[in-house]
Amino acid sequence: MPYTQAMIHETQRVADTVPLGVYHATTKDTWLMGYVIPKGTIIIPNLSSVLSDESQWKFPHDFNPSNFLNNQGEFVKPEAFMPFSAGPRVCVGEGLARMELFLILVTLLRRFKFIWPEDAGVPDYTLIIGLTHSPKPYRMGVRLRGNQ
Numbered sequence: 001m002p003y004t005q006a007m008i009h010e011t012q013r014v015a016d017t018v019p020l021g022v023y024h025a026t027t028k029d030t031w032l033m034g035y036v037i038p039k040g041t042i043i044i045p046n047l048s049s050v051l052s053d054e055s056q057w058k059f060p061h062d063f064n065p066s067n068f069l070n071n072q073g074e075f076v077k078p079e080a081f082m083p084f085s086a087g088p089r090v091c092v093g094e095g096l097a098r099m100e101l102f103l104i105l106v107t108l109l110r111r112f113k114f115i116w117p118e119d120a121g122v123p124d125y126t127l128i129i130g131l132t133h134s135p136k137p138y139r140m141g142v143r144l145r146g147n148q
């Protein structure tokens with residue numbers, strides 16, 4: 001269970017689905033870490049940079065579920081895990097999305113085996129950039145477990 005949770009969280013970290021979150025604006029003059037941000041300034045949260053911050057992650061630039069496991073193999077969620085953003089306007093669907101990710105993935109993995117086709121070459125993890133990140137199209141072999 002801890003490893004499954006770690007794998008799902010690591011997938012979300014690397015997938016970096018909403019790289020620049022949702023734009024906001026200051027509703028009053030604001031002081032933050034010595035900077036003055038005047039009222040009405042557009043704020044673009046750079047979630048990508050947090051999700052791969054070298055000071056926050058053991059393996060910032062690799063896919064490695066160990067980013068979410070402590071030395072005892074227990075699941076831990078670092079504060080820098082914020083694919084749903086943070087603060088008062090954090091994604092309201094976070095709970096639902098996390099429940100769905102877990103239930104759907106575990107159900108699929110219990111029933112099916114996912115196979116990278118031998119002739120598909122090396123996976124290309126380059127993301128397609130838009131308002132959201134999405135993977136490049138790829139082929140995948142899927143087999144019923146126990147029926148191979």
Ligand code: HEM
Nearest residue numbers: 017018021022083084085086089090091092093094096097
């Ligand atoms: C993996 C799936 C999802 C990701 C990565 C995601 C990510 C985000 C992010 C980054 C924001 C911007 C938060 C901000 O303004 O700072 C957001 C806002 C929002 N999300 Fe999601 N979301 C996901 C799934 C969902 C689902 C399933 C729902 C609804 C059932 C949902 C509903 C919303 C709504 C309504 C907002 C606006 C909240 C507000 O402005 O107060 N999201 N989401």
